[in-house]
Amino acid sequence: MGLRAYGVVVLSMLTGLWIMSGTQRERPILAAIAFEAVRALEANAAARPNDPTATRTLAQAYLDARQPGLAVALVEAAARTASTDVRVRHVYARALVDEGRNGDALAVEADVVAACKPLTDGVPAPPGCDPVLLASSMRRVDILRELVKLGVSDTLAHPEMSLVAYQNATREARVTLQ
Secondary structure, eight states, rough: OOHHHHHHHHHHHHHHHHHHOOOOOOOOSHHHHHHHHHHHHHHHHHHHHTTTHHHHHHHHHHHHHEEEEHHHHHHHSHHHHHHHHHHHHHHHHHHHHTTTTTHHHHHHHHHHHHHHGGGGTTTOOTTTHHHHHHHHHHHHHHHHEEEEETOOOTTTTTTHHHHHHHHHHOOOOOOOOO
């Protein structure tokens, strides 16, 4: 067999290997189902940049799609009227937790509690504050405070310590009268 025949055989084998290997595709950031919903929310938030509801809804959709970095970037780049809303700040704190920034999340969530605290005295609070948001924020502050106290900055990286912090923060004392 001549040199030309060996060249054809080698070239055929390389072509076959190339065809069998195919191309590898990366997994999409958002699932196909979530993509359409998120795209509509992105268009809504872009059309109404000063609307805190549009910003909060899109940030929550990013969190639901397990993309906390997109939620953090959205809130940090949002217009001041949207990014200072207490409901947006509450979602932003959750995104920071998912990003592994518990210390920053504690500061943001503590600001939400401080803003909504007048509700406990029956005094009007900023728009968006309600008893459910206040209770959720207070609970999250307690848990984040324990996490920070234990030195856990990334909850997902340290699940055992996170469980300890959660149990410490949610411990209940019961009193029985006899």
